[in-house]
Amino acid sequence: MAITFKGGIHPPEEKHFSEKKAIEVLPVPDEVFILLSQHAGAPAKPLVKKGDSVKMGQKIGEAAGFISANVHSSVSGTVKKIDDVPHFLGGFSPAVIIENDGKDTPAEELVPHGDWKSLPRDEFAKIAAEAGIVGMGGAMFPMNVKLSPPNDKPIDTVIINGAECEPYLTADHRLMLEFPEKIIEGTQMIAFALGAKRVIIGIENNKPDAVKKMSEAAKETDIEVVAIKTKYPQGAEKQLINALTGREIPSGGLPFDVGCYVQNVGTAMALRDAVIDGKPLIERVTTVSGTVVREPKNFLVRVGTPIKDLLDAAGGAKSEIGKVISGGPMMGLAQWTMETPVTKGTSGVLFFPPESAKLGEETNCILCANCIDICPMRLMPTTIAHNAKAGKFDVAQSLGAMDCIECGSCSFVCPANIKLLQYIRWAKAEIRKMGK
Ligand code: SF4
Ligand code: SF4
Known part of the structure; x- marks a missing residue:
């Protein structure tokens, strides 16, 4: 019997729309909208002002507290202004709006960190902080904080989340198929930084090709690649830990309370890219799907790209749009405008017809349990x-x-x-x- 947790549901998977579509690079827009708040915690403090020239990868917002994250420019160009733009959580939020000069001139600060095996363990948290890496599965919690657990909470098990249990989303699936070695290297870095003895990559068994690719990439390492039952919410931290280790996080507790660390596959790769290439988190893979999208796809998108550009690049809508969701259909958030920019945590943007926006009438509980x-x-x-x-x-x-x-x-x-x-x-x- 496949490994899993107790409870959960089986919503229609709907992965077929985009799971076979190789990652395409989305054209970079003329203007990007880099939100200063695209992570858990305090918004970043802007480091630039109107009229400043910026380079691609330049830090333009500084973490403003222990739980916060740096933000970087995803293009080179000129700061047009700092202004409120639609935020995927609702309402408006300050963003650095940059006119793209189309040159992608890299910032001088983008320096590789050399042989990672010779780096001190605590250096990885510093690199993650500098590169503005946050959890890319949607929670957007700063990686450096998770890489610095309290001294009395040692981590013995690192779990890399390749479950991607939300319907429609296929971004992590494609990453595992197309960049397995990079994910494995990032995973090794995390395990090394934390001194963890056991490392497990959990992948739902509806992605046998990803299980195979990742197993091949991990064969010279001690990393276990484990196929887990396809069930929602298999990718939730507590459920994943329980399925893979049998451990239960106590009420109000966190993974480190049971010696575990969980991070998604994209985030592991982002750490690898920051260490090996000196690259901050300025782009990510995002699935564009849903029943009204003409050509559902997976795109490599620069942070700050408006979601309407993603729909255009996917061939537009074949019928009227009634609902737009940032993230998956179960835990994602409905959007009121197509101007919302992509953030570090935008795993997908989904488009549905008007009837899907209608809520059924609530009736009395029938005590069905x-x-x-x-x-x-x-x-x-x-x-x-x-x-x-x-x-x-x-x-x-x-x-x-x-x-x-x-x-x-x-x-x-x-x-x-x-x-x-x-x-x-x-x-x-x-x-x-x-x-x-
Ligand atoms: S939303 Fe909360 S209460 Fe409802 S099934 Fe999920 S964990 Fe349980
Ligand atoms: S017990 Fe009531 S609230 Fe729960 S699923 Fe049944 S009808 Fe809905």
């Missing part, structure tokens, strides 16, 4: 939602609302169309407000 059976965190979504609706946030908290990983599986299986995740998110926000 579907939501309880599938919750990967073993919560009682219906009871938490019921208490949130009644304003009983203390009770919602005591039922473990804060442990919800917001995977959306409960809403997906509810026959009564109850927006369970929405209520649970609301409860979490209220519990946070109460300072609990």
Whole structure:
């Protein structure tokens, strides 16, 4: 029986749209919009102003605190202004808007770091910080922070996440097929930096070609490449750790509480590129898919490219668009404009027809327990939602609302169309407000 965690669901995979499409380089736009907040934590502080010349890879925003990240220009050109632009989380947020001169003149600061095996272990966190590397699976947590666990929380196991369990998304799949050696080298660097003894790459078994390629690339190493069951949310940190090691992160805990470190395949490769090529995180692979896209594809995209450019490069829409999602359909976020720029965490941009934007009418709970059976965190979504609706946030908290990983599986299986995740998110926000 394939390795997996308890609970979870099987939404239609819909990978066929783009999984066979080799990564294409997206033409670089005339103007890029580099958000100063495209990571967990504090927005970066701008280091440039209107009229400044910038080079490709130049640091244009500096991390503003322990949890923050540097941002770099993805083109060479001139800073047009610093202004608010649409942010994928909603609303507007400051961005450095740069007129591209089309020359891609590299910044002087882009220097390779030499033989990585001779670098001190703590150097990798410094390089990740300087290169502005954040988790590219969507969480966008600064890599340098994860590479610096507390002294009393040693890491013995590094897990590289190649699950890509969200429907439609195929960016990580293509990376594993096209750049397996680079991912393996980045993985070795992470394990070396943390002094971890065991290294596992977990890939869902709906990608046998990626399992094969990665296994071949890892054959001279101690890295284990493991096929895991195709099930959502197999790529969530807690579920992946549980499936691959049997360890359970305690309530409110983090992977390092059980000696584990998890990072996605793209992020491992970004570390390799920063160390070997001196390259900051200024581009990423993004899937453009969805039922109305004429030619779904995987693109290598410069950070700061508006998502409308991605749709154009994928042949445009073959029918009316009613819903645009940044990320996957389960955990991604609906967009209100096509001007939103691609960030370091944009794993995909999906386009759907108007009928997919319609929400079914909510009816009464029929106590079927579907939501309880599938919750990967073993919560009682219906009871938490019921208490949130009644304003009983203390009770919602005591039922473990804060442990919800917001995977959306409960809403997906509810026959009564109850927006369970929405209520649970609301409860979490209220519990946070109460300072609990
Ligand atoms: S309660 Fe949270 S963790 Fe459980 S299924 Fe719903 S969204 Fe996922
Ligand atoms: S899945 Fe929906 S109908 Fe069934 S118990 Fe949960 S909330 Fe009620």
